[in-house]
Amino acid sequence: MEFRQDLNGLRAYAVVAVVLYHFGLPFAQGGFVGVDVFFVISGYLMTALILGQMHAGRFSLLSFYLARARRIVPALVVVCIALLAFGWFWLTPGDYTALARHAGSSVGFFSNMVYARESGYFDAGAHDKWLLHTWSLSVEWQFYCLYPVGLMLLRRLSLRPAVVAVALVAMLLLSLALSMAWVGSQPIRAFFWLPSRAWEMLAGGCVYLLQPHLPWRSPLPARLLEGLGAVLIVGSVLALDPGVPWPGSLAVLPVAGAVMIMLAQRQGSWLTGTRVAQHLGNASYSIYLWHWPVVVLLAYLDAEHQPAWVAAGLLASWLLGWASYRWVEQPVRQGMLRLPRWRAVGVHAAGGGAVAVMALLLMWQDGVPSRVPPDVTTAAAESRNMHPRWRECLRTGWPLEQVRGCAMGQAPSSGEPEVVLIGDSHAGALFGAMEAALQQSGRSGHFFGATSCPPIRGVQFDHGVESDCAGFYRNVHRWLDERKTPVTVVLVGRWSNYLYDRAAQVRLDGRDGFGALPPEQRERQYAERLVASVCEYAKKGPLYLVGPIPEMGFNVPRTLARDRLREVRRTDYGVALDEHQRKNRVVAQALQDAGRRCGARTVDPSRYLCEDGLCHAELQGRPLYFDDDHLSEYGNRFVLPALLQAVQPAAVGAP
The missing domain is CATH 3.40.50.1110 (SGNH hydrolase)
Structure with missing residues (x-):
């Protein structure tokens, strides 16, 4: 699929919004909408990849899952192993057991279910969970598991593209209705579960189906559409706060903003095509992976409200994210492409399996209390x-x-x-x-x-x-x-x-x-x-x-x-x-x-x-x-x- 600068730049907007929100910047209290923007982008890319390969007659479910694993698993495994190594020396048995449980559920891509049973995303206790942000990866992976199967079924039924589009819109509306219902009655489930989040990814899929039928030919409508989309996203970041029901009807605003920017298809735009935006977009996944552990570390050190430490944390998030992109994401992705398909599957399974085995052992040993002094164990055991x-x-x-x-x-x-x-x-x-x-x-x-x-x-x-x-x-x-x-x-x-x-x-x-x-x-x-x-x-x-x-x-x-x-x-x-x-x-x-x-x-x-x-x-x-x-x-x-x-x-x- 052809590389699109507008999508890559939109990733930069999303990751910057999330990072600024998590570091507590007062002007970005609605920065959590960046995750919703990520979901829209992901839905577009998955639909383009699946339908494009189906149209060419070369779609393979195994190849699709392997490509997703190449993108997601290596950097995630490195983060989990680094945190488990850190925790051996610096976490209490209870905290270390929780980290192990979260690491295992993260590489198994069901951490959203685990966190939904523990507490809300916006609760104060969230800053004790080093891998809380992986809930979104679990939602995406669960979507990846179901979405191509659904599209293959529609394809087998020999439905016309218009019928496929109607089916996606119907599923989008059903998921949105469920999200709006749950956000009042079951807000934690609404936030973490796939059924109430799928509409955001389906919105991206609908963008892919709609783009070939856009009516304009001159650049002015596209420029206006892109500008309005940016206003909706930035306005959501500035105007919203964690107290709003999410993702309910208000989530339509940033989702619509992302949809508009993607429909505009402006390459080289001053909004999304700058060198800074492209740089941050390239490393957005690794920056997202590393920034939250840095936030939790500042909270662990009681430094999350100190401006100098916050600035250092922002810098560290960028440096760690860029290093992960440069020395983990890119080399592993290129190396896996040169391996036979089944061997590549084995390598990814081994990485995730190693984290899962470590997590199970640490949970079985209750965080290995013998690592720490007895007075620490006594306090934690209470x-x-x-x-x-x-x-x-x-x-x-x-x-x-x-x-x-x-x-x-x-x-x-x-x-x-x-x-x-x-x-x-x-x-x-x-x-x-x-x-x-x-x-x-x-x-x-x-x-x-x-x-x-x-x-x-x-x-x-x-x-x-x-x-x-x-x-x-x-x-x-x-x-x-x-x-x-x-x-x-x-x-x-x-x-x-x-x-x-x-x-x-x-x-x-x-x-x-x-x-x-x-x-x-x-x-x-x-x-x-x-x-x-x-x-x-x-x-x-x-x-x-x-x-x-x-x-x-x-x-x-x-x-x-x-x-x-x-x-x-x-x-x-x-x-x-x-x-x-x-x-x-x-x-x-x-x-x-x-x-x-x-x-x-x-x-x-x-x-x-x-x-x-x-x-x-x-x-x-x-x-x-x-x-x-x-x-x-x-x-x-x-x-x-x-x-x-x-x-x-x-x-x-x-x-």
Whole structure:
């Protein structure tokens, strides 16, 4: 296929947008659209290659896959091996295990599925994932696997080019509709999965089919079309931000911009044909591969917000990308062309297989803890120190309404539990401490918990499994109503999280817009609903409220382990007590109001986790949390005295 400068220059625009966005440049907050532009280019090139070779009667599925492997695999394998070598010396066991898992899924081209199960692309935790950017390679490879087969099927049916074009447009519209539907209900799946991304690549395919029928002959329409396309792409980079639903209807803007530039077909343009654009376009794939590990390295060194380090990172991304293009991409591609086809297949399989085998071994060995000092291993291991029944007892999947709960403490002598613990994942994090309190008091108990579902009627999220919180609590109240004897109720919640941190995603009584309310109005509505909900539980028996758990704002085991590996010594890990109290002021007042109105008693965990003005993230050299806000089985024992206040027999009937 003839080399096109406009496509190569468009690659430069795409990679520059993505790199500037990832390095946090304030004027490029919409730079993530560069990936969408890459998808359009890829769809065009694949359609041109497949249909062109089919028309010439020499298309081979194996040759097609081998050509894609020559383009993608060598540089990817080098990056994975380099990161695994780096990780041996500088990553904690948990981080190294995660890197191995991500490296294996990257060379297997299913990393998009792995990341979709872990977290969102725009989440803060993304900067701990050295190979997060390979999700787009996995989406493209999955498209490569299916697309030529579909075109071959259409070809076998002897359909006219116009019918093929209609079929591609129909698939494009179906994928776009799915993307727009998922972006509201399943945003992580919409971002990472092929079905909601295929339309962008199909848009490129439609460009290839449309180009021969363009009506203009003079250069003016092409120049105008190219300029409008550039405005759409650059405007998207400047105007959008990570808060917009993506890829939804707004993704049409950069995709349309890429389509327009490609339809214009202007070679030697001052927009795409300059030496700089061609240079960056040639090395765009390798620059893309290397820039994200550099971004993660800056975050690892706590230097991602320092201008000098950001500038150095940008320079390093370009140098590493150019070196990879010059000494990996080009030589390997040319060398593979000289090998017999099956031998070339074997070489690529061996490279990817070597990374996969290394990844499996490292995962099997849990990141090889013997590599690092014991105090690093101790800190890192706390990330897995949750109660063995955590996943069994805390509801995290559909349907939340089908809830049975979990028995705790002693076997009930009367046939019914005496204490019930109810709440969200913060309640689940106290499961072990509550069980210990029940055992010490000789009492029986039951636990009902669902992730991100506070024990506040009408408060739930607008999408995902958390949108079924109302169904979960209907079942809990039904269970309580069936008790023949009074039961002590202990409520735990990540109370302020739904009022502040994730308010934009909260629906109150099924209505959107809670997060958009003025702060005073939102706080008043939330406090009123909290008090009313708490008082409903007071009708079931003695009621105890566990106040807010101090939240650290950083992953405690990971931070401590990394600092110890880097020999950084600190004694002030935690959050200031006054900051914790300030954030939870509205909730603390509401809990007190509930006590006055319906006799609920509040126990404050900060009495046991904070001293001398600091709420500790670690004590005696060991993390208290298994992430940034959930107490580990070690940490929850420090609040055992607070729970004993609620479950000891003498407390029954006290309120």
